[in-house]
Amino acid sequence: MIANTYAKVIVKGSPISKSNFKLFNVNGQAILPVNSGKYHDRYAIYEEEIALEARIQNPDVVLTEGLIAILKVYYKNKKRHPDTNNIPKSIFDGIEKSGLIVNDAQIKHLIIEENYDKENPRFELELFCESEYSMNYNIIKREIPIKAENYNPPPNKKKTLKDVSNENTRAKSSICATSIDGETNASATLYLCQVCGKKITKANSISANKGKTHICKNCFKDLF
Known part of the structure; x- marks a missing residue:
């Protein structure tokens, strides 16, 4: 096991949300199909991919402290993608399964960036241990405003x-x-x-x- 205070994970492919792949049984309980052979298995496969990549990219590293997380998601399509606020929980479930962290409750600070890359959709996650890193950010008013991108209700x-x-x-x-x-x-x-x-x-x-x-x-x- 390597004593480390930093890790980075990159997983290719458009990020997906677990909430979009849950089904409900006859008792109203949420279930996540794994080996049904149907489309809904997609998330379980994605979670396994996250776990595998996290371990391959950070061999023998285990982070046990409170963490600062910087998550950058890159979608293929600007108009059609999951709600970004549903993405972190899905990703951290895979990271926890990898053993890179021991519990997703370790995430004390989180910044998410939504981006678009048609040719290379992916997510990039950086994890910093609080014992050696602190977070500082500023919101800066633009000197020259850009065109507003307004959203319509779903x-x-x-x-x-x-x-x-x-x-x-x-x-x-x-x-x-x-x-x-x-x-x-x-x-x-x-x-x-x-x-x-x-x-x-x-x-x-x-x-x-x-x-x-x-x-x-x-x-x-x-x-x-």
Whole structure:
């Protein structure tokens, strides 16, 4: 084991968020598929890649102190990528799994930079031990302002949560199909995709938020 107070990890590929790959079981518990053979295994594979790269790039290094972390993420697409504020937890889970740190609670200070690199998407993480490093930063007012980049609400936020809930309730009650023997066929219940607003069946949707949120598979794929 090497006594060290600094480490750097670079992992190629567009950073992804664990929250986008969670599913919920029939009891409403969040699960993260690992060997399902489906698209949702993507994050588990990514986490293993982070762990492997962290260990290869920092052989025998273990950081046990409180840490200052500088995380730079480089997305391939400026308009289509996960929320950057969801990225750190996902990355640090992989770093912890590598053994480079002993607990992601060690991260005492964190700065995140969002960048774009179409040819080389990646993340770069630097870790500094507090015993030898301190953090100092300044916010400086521009002498010449640049053009503002304004953001629009996400498609699923254009309606209030109450509106969406009411629409889903009406969809369930009015469009629920009935089988030949007169019993309700739950698998035919329709929901509203909270991204595109189209009616979808349970089989063609991805559920989240303990089954309260439904997104059609096409919209889910478009998020990436």
